[in-house]
Amino acid sequence: MSDIPILAAEDVTKHFESRDGVGRHVTVRAVENVTLRLHRGRIAALVGESGSGKTTLARLLAQFYPVTSGRILLRGEPVTGPDRRFAGEVQLVFQDPFASLNSLRRVEHNLRRALKLHAHPAGDEHVRELLGKVNLTPEAEFARKLPHELSGGQRQRVAIARALAVRPSVLLGDEPISMLDVSIRLDVLNLLARLRDEEGLALLYITHDIASARYLSDDVFVMYAGQMVEGGPAESVIQEPKHPYTRLLVDSSPDPERAAGSSAFTAAEKLGEPPSLVDPPPGCRFHPRCPFARDECRTEFPPRTEFPDGGWTNCWLHVTRPEDTPTP
Amino acid sequence: MKVRVGIGIIAFFAVVAVVGPWLNDLMGIGPWKIDYDAISRPPGGGHLLGATSQGTDVLAQVIAGTRNSMVVGALAGVIGIVLAVVVGVTAGFFGGRIDALLSFLTNMFLVLPVLPLTLIVAGYVQDTGPVTIALIIGLFGWAPGARTLRAQTLSLRGRDFVMAMRMLGETRTRLIFVEVLPHLAGWISAMFLHLVLGAVLAEAGLAFLGISSADTVSWGTIIDQARQVALLNGMWWWFVPPGLCIALLGTATGLVNFGIDEVMNPRLRTADIKAMRKALA
Ligand SMILES: Nc1ncnc2c1ncn2[C@@H]1O[C@H](COP(=O)(O)OP(=O)(O)O)[C@@H](O)[C@H]1O
Ligand SMILES: [Mg+2]
Numbered sequence A: 001m002s003d004i005p006i007l008a009a010e011d012v013t014k015h016f017e018s019r020d021g022v023g024r025h026v027t028v029r030a031v032e033n034v035t036l037r038l039h040r041g042r043i044a045a046l047v048g049e050s051g052s053g054k055t056t057l058a059r060l061l062a063q064f065y066p067v068t069s070g071r072i073l074l075r076g077e078p079v080t081g082p083d084r085r086f087a088g089e090v091q092l093v094f095q096d097p098f099a100s101l102n103s104l105r106r107v108e109h110n111l112r113r114a115l116k117l118h119a120h121p122a123g124d125e126h127v128r129e130l131l132g133k134v135n136l137t138p139e140a141e142f143a144r145k146l147p148h149e150l151s152g153g154q155r156q157r158v159a160i161a162r163a164l165a166v167r168p169s170v171l172l173g174d175e176p177i178s179m180l181d182v183s184i185r186l187d188v189l190n191l192l193a194r195l196r197d198e199e200g201l202a203l204l205y206i207t208h209d210i211a212s213a214r215y216l217s218d219d220v221f222v223m224y225a226g227q228m229v230e231g232g233p234a235e236s237v238i239q240e241p242k243h244p245y246t247r248l249l250v251d252s253s254p255d256p257e258r259a260a261g262s263s264a265f266t267a268a269e270k271l272g273e274p275p276s277l278v279d280p281p282p283g284c285r286f287h288p289r290c291p292f293a294r295d296e297c298r299t300e301f302p303p304r305t306e307f308p309d310g311g312w313t314n315c316w317l318h319v320t321r322p323e324d325t326p327t328p
Numbered sequence B: 001m002k003v004r005v006g007i008g009i010i011a012f013f014a015v016v017a018v019v020g021p022w023l024n025d026l027m028g029i030g031p032w033k034i035d036y037d038a039i040s041r042p043p044g045g046g047h048l049l050g051a052t053s054q055g056t057d058v059l060a061q062v063i064a065g066t067r068n069s070m071v072v073g074a075l076a077g078v079i080g081i082v083l084a085v086v087v088g089v090t091a092g093f094f095g096g097r098i099d100a101l102l103s104f105l106t107n108m109f110l111v112l113p114v115l116p117l118t119l120i121v122a123g124y125v126q127d128t129g130p131v132t133i134a135l136i137i138g139l140f141g142w143a144p145g146a147r148t149l150r151a152q153t154l155s156l157r158g159r160d161f162v163m164a165m166r167m168l169g170e171t172r173t174r175l176i177f178v179e180v181l182p183h184l185a186g187w188i189s190a191m192f193l194h195l196v197l198g199a200v201l202a203e204a205g206l207a208f209l210g211i212s213s214a215d216t217v218s219w220g221t222i223i224d225q226a227r228q229v230a231l232l233n234g235m236w237w238w239f240v241p242p243g244l245c246i247a248l249l250g251t252a253t254g255l256v257n258f259g260i261d262e263v264m265n266p267r268l269r270t271a272d273i274k275a276m277r278k279a280l281a
Helices: A054-061 A107-117 A124-133 A139-143 A152-165 A182-199 A210-216 A234-239 A244-252 B002-027 B058-094 B096-111 B114-124 B130-141 B143-157 B160-167 B172-208 B219-233 B236-264 B270-280
Strands: A007-019 A025-038 A043-047 A069-074 A090-093 A170-174 A202-207 A219-224 A227-233 A304-306 A312-314
Touching (some): A025 A043, A043 A210, A054 A170, A090 B160, A107 A139, A107 A152, A124 A152, A152 A170, A170 A182, A182 A202, A202 A210, A219 A234, A227 A244, B002 B058, B058 B130, B058 B143, B058 B236, B114 B130, B114 B172, B130 B172, B143 B172, B172 B236
Parallel strands (some): A170 A202
Antiparallel strands (some): A219 A227, A227 A312, A304 A312
């Protein structure tokens, strides 16, 4: 963990200039001072409900658009823009496999272009090798297929194979299984785990499903309304959530191992709405939904508190003031 | 089926346009051959579709006219569609300043009063043959198509599959020509046919207003000449055939566009892709 991260977002912020329903100019504060580091051979899960800025963060990491502030570092070097070299290192797998493949082009077109663009041999056997890597057999048959002849899971495998074709060192998966049939989700997760183990890829696995994050990932990061609120080794974050929002996520995820009825949240709090990112609450953006909110939560974003198990959180409940007694 | 009938009709006119003069020779008739015994004769006998008040053969004139009408249509269609694609797709794909500039140009041509301008230009140009008319119509008719293509390209360029190819480091040229443009094929062919029909109609309209060179014969000029004499004398066989040709071409483009719409609109189901490949093949 102490080596240089392959890809890192350091204190990045992204504000979108946009227009509201009646055409007025608004600023959407989608990501706020977020740091995320990806390491070789590890899967980091990014968890948060819809609209929390997960896709925006992934696209910042992929250089889809420039950061408003902060830096994206590739092997410790600041990235200046999306050039071919960057594309050869960092690839993104989109959420919707029905939209990420050109409906008029065969599977082999996607793979062959990816190989050629990065000066890798692009013969039929190399296309077949890629398809084999994502378990699409018989390879020769799949190579000739058009997207509409494939199921969602098969399309997502093609999208993964296309990303792998450039031989990247980082793969960003934006909810890669959320649009797939439940029956094949596990296969795709296992494929991602194999890529980490066999190819040593650094993976970012975005999800709103904390159970799959626990199944797949080594580290878990939790985002709420554009702010990163907690992170650390997967077991520690999920077994002992420190931030009340993580607690809420874990409690509302079905898990047979955990006894029901232990939640500190009432049903009403669980149903609370995530805040507007145009005019977000000051301080910790979770405070309007937090049953433990204090005065400082409403005014100032808390500093990071680190724990012996490797986890950390940004939450006033865990900040030890000199005048306070340490929290038990 | 609709598409096939439409394409069949258009293909028929295209063939007649190409082999027309030869066809006339074969039948021993010609658009300028005057048969003094047959002046104003109704269909039948030596003149299958009758003769005009000058004694020329209506069928021969319609066949000869098909070539000029189709030349005007095709040329105007090609000029118009090339301009629409270049301007619309460039504006939509590149955005920013290029888009602002090209959109301004498009909007300017959109609000231009095309018909009066066409009349003025046509009045200035000496000898308004089919090529001149095609040029005028093509140069003035591309803007609505460009606007639609810009909007379509704008939406396509942000779609995941284009973003994914861009992420691979794909070149701009290939993003445009290989990833984006094929999705516009339906729109482009529909617009092309629309332009062709518009040009044929406009040419006929201009001929009707007397703007056309005296020594070319087209569907429009036949109707124009018939208008001056035939309507009064009840010589329906003179103006019905060219009129019917125009109507048929209109129906055919309508049928094809209808078919293309059916293929393009419901989001690409299995059968539709095959149908589209057929329709666009
Ligand atoms: N291009 C954009 N322009 C304006 N607002 C955007 C844009 N992209 C995302 N947003 C906004 O940023 C917020 C975070 O979105 P997103 O990153 O997609 O969240 P998530 O992936 O966690 O669901 C949302 O409120 C969304 O509306
Ligand atoms: Mg998302």
